[in-house]
Amino acid sequence: MLSVVPPPVTAGAPAKVNLHLAVGDLRADGFHELRTVYQALSLSDRVRVQAAPALTVTVRGEGAAQVPTDRNNLVWKAATRLAHKAGMTPSVEIAIEKAVPVAGGLAGGSADAAATLVALDAFWRLDSSRADLVAIAAELGSDVPFALHGGTAYGTGRGENLLPVLARDTFHWVLALARDGLSTPRVFDELDRLRAHAAPPRCGDAEELLQALAAGDPARLAPLLGNDLQAAAVSLQPELRRTLRAGVDAGALAGVVSGSGPTCAFLCADHDSAIEVSAELSGAGVCRGVRLATSPAPGARVVADAG
Numbered sequence: 001m002l003s004v005v006p007p008p009v010t011a012g013a014p015a016k017v018n019l020h021l022a023v024g025d026l027r028a029d030g031f032h033e034l035r036t037v038y039q040a041l042s043l044s045d046r047v048r049v050q051a052a053p054a055l056t057v058t059v060r061g062e063g064a065a066q067v068p069t070d071r072n073n074l075v076w077k078a079a080t081r082l083a084h085k086a087g088m089t090p091s092v093e094i095a096i097e098k099a100v101p102v103a104g105g106l107a108g109g110s111a112d113a114a115a116t117l118v119a120l121d122a123f124w125r126l127d128s129s130r131a132d133l134v135a136i137a138a139e140l141g142s143d144v145p146f147a148l149h150g151g152t153a154y155g156t157g158r159g160e161n162l163l164p165v166l167a168r169d170t171f172h173w174v175l176a177l178a179r180d181g182l183s184t185p186r187v188f189d190e191l192d193r194l195r196a197h198a199a200p201p202r203c204g205d206a207e208e209l210l211q212a213l214a215a216g217d218p219a220r221l222a223p224l225l226g227n228d229l230q231a232a233a234v235s236l237q238p239e240l241r242r243t244l245r246a247g248v249d250a251g252a253l254a255g256v257v258s259g260s261g262p263t264c265a266f267l268c269a270d271h272d273s274a275i276e277v278s279a280e281l282s283g284a285g286v287c288r289g290v291r292l293a294t295s296p297a298p299g300a301r302v303v304a305d306a307g
């Protein structure tokens with residue numbers, strides 16, 4: 001009997017911005033207790049899976065040279081864990097097409113892992129429950145469940161416990177990309193160091209911000225954006241202070257470091273304003289490049305294969 005090779009499957013998954021990121025105490029397991037409001041961005045990576053003699057990973061696109069292609073890639077871990085749970089052999093090639101800047105605080109690696117889970121679930125026709133995929137996602141990284149979820153969500157624990165959040169309308173962002181990345185554990189360590197010596201700003205609770213999201217009002221949302229990791233990211237890359245100032249001078253409603261940085265996310269009043277801010281920021285010499293994005297965006301999902 002002929003065995004039929006299943007056709008390739010492509011999935012996409014979004015980058016994220018933390019609109020609110022309150023970092024609590026360091027736990028015994030090395031993670032910090034978080035309270036965060038995630039929103040998924042229209043900027044997304046794509047992952048294509050197809051049959052191959054053995055597990056292989058290829059990477060093209062934005063920052064590809066900095067992304068591992070061995071077991072250190074989160075997609076490799078995602079594939080082996082899903083295969084193990086399903087009793088499959090992960091004989092697949094996983095081709096990543098990156099658009100999300102690497103080590104930028106935008107959770108690109110988490111997006112790739114979430115897209116891999118969704119793509120392989122379809123490729124192997126596993127029909128896994130959402131809860132099963134979320135459980136594997138949480139083992140892979142704190143941000144991976146949100147990349148599956150998409151939209152807007154409130155995250156607690158180390159960021160992996162999610163509740164959906166109501167957000168009306170579309171928000172317009174300009175992302176200022178930094179020349180060098182920042183390592184997430186290094187930024188958390190830096191925050192602990194700063195807190196041991198002083199009292200860097202804390203963003204408090206998210207109540208008002210949740211109301212601004214439900215109202216879909218960017219002018220109300222802007223002054224409420226907050227990130228406890230910002231002081232640590234700025235301490236490690238002091239030039240971010242200039243970038244944050246330049247975005248607001250260019251007409252953004254507000255700017256915030258995204259997650260552990262160093263990408264700075266600028267909330268704009270509307271699409272036209274975002275175009276103006278991006279043009280001005282590009283010319284100001286304060287960043288490696290700019291990207292326009294909207295939010296919220298859907299979570300990881302199978303997409304039509306562009307070939």
Ligand SMILES: C[C@@](CO)(OP(=O)(O)O)[C@H](O)COP(=O)(O)OP(=O)(O)OC[C@H]1O[C@@H](n2ccc(N)nc2=O)[C@H](O)[C@@H]1O
Binds near residue numbers: 106142143188
């Ligand atoms: C900071 C955030 C905010 O959304 O995003 P990024 O800026 O990295 O995208 C996340 O908490 C990052 O999530 P993720 O990138 O999945 O991190 P993980 O792989 O789970 O953890 C990497 C390391 O970051 C630190 N870490 C992470 C999450 C957390 N709640 N407390 C921590 O202290 C730990 O040192 C951990 O070993």
Ligand SMILES: Nc1ncnc2c1ncn2[C@@H]1O[C@H](COP(=O)(O)OP(=O)(O)O)[C@@H](O)[C@H]1O
Binds near residue numbers: 259
């Ligand atoms: N698929 C992947 N894409 C990007 N980086 C990856 C991937 N898998 C593993 N990594 C590693 O994870 C690190 C963090 O990457 P990324 O998820 O882009 O940033 P952040 O944690 O700041 O959001 C990278 O420096 C890279 O070494």
